[in-house]
Amino acid sequence: MDVETFAHPSQQLTTPARGDRVARTREAIVGSALALALAGEVAPIVRDIAKMAGVSARTVFQHFADTAELYVAVLGRVLAAALGEVDFNMSWPLDERIAMIINQCSERGERLLPMWTFVETLQRRSNDASEMIVQMYTANRTQLASWFEHELAALPADARERTLNALAMTLAPESWVVLRERLGLSVDQARDELTFVTRAVLSGGALRA
Incomplete structure (x- = not known):
């Protein structure tokens, strides 16, 4: 499971006025990564995640510092559902x-x-x-x-x-x-x-x- 990183991870979408859009985009990214993991991908790649989420790879790394951070977010979603x-x-x-x-x-x-x-x-x-x-x-x-x-x-x-x-x-x-x-x-x-x-x-x- 290699970790992909973005050349400029400091560029974050943090403007309060964009809060709802940021949350929706992040949700789409996590949901897409989860869908690929459920399809059997051991290490979903950013290109595929971005395509499924309808965003660019650059946008993915505006929300997550690297794929490891994204994968952890996916795991959190899965475990939250599993502990009902x-x-x-x-x-x-x-x-x-x-x-x-x-x-x-x-x-x-x-x-x-x-x-x-x-x-x-x-x-x-x-x-x-x-x-x-x-x-x-x-x-x-x-x-x-x-x-x-x-x-x-x-x-x-x-x-x-x-x-x-x-x-x-x-x-x-x-x-x-x-x-x-x-x-x-x-x-x-x-x-x-x-x-x-x-x-x-x-x-x-x-x-x-």
Whole structure:
């Protein structure tokens, strides 16, 4: 993933009166880069991004210092969409909560799947991207602690932490990539496997107690 830079990055569109137009242009650039990443481009080039956004390459670099900064903006958009809340009542039976959570994980995984190589490559080459990934996993672990609060609260501290870590690993995006791409499972098969492992992790936590 090479980084393209503009010869004069100091030329920025910062005039307040142009605020709306600047925001729309930036949105178009990020959206175009995202579309190319979703199409399988590991490192979308500025020429293609600019063409899709209907702007010049020069304009792209008036909004972003280099492609690395643009890619990080794309990653931020993807992760924000991937961390949506699951709308369910904590009083629901465990199986219903698991079903809702697996459904969310599968939807998130399918959104990330086409651009997973882009994400992995970017996080290796950008500290900002790596930090965003860490924040995603931290947020995911916090959500899991809330979703399974009742089951985890019944465990001793050590078993609770180990069970929560195992859940976070099971429901991480990489797990979906392994099931779908490495093992070649269908969406329904991958959901079934995640459901099975999630139940096993929670049962194992109870046994450790």
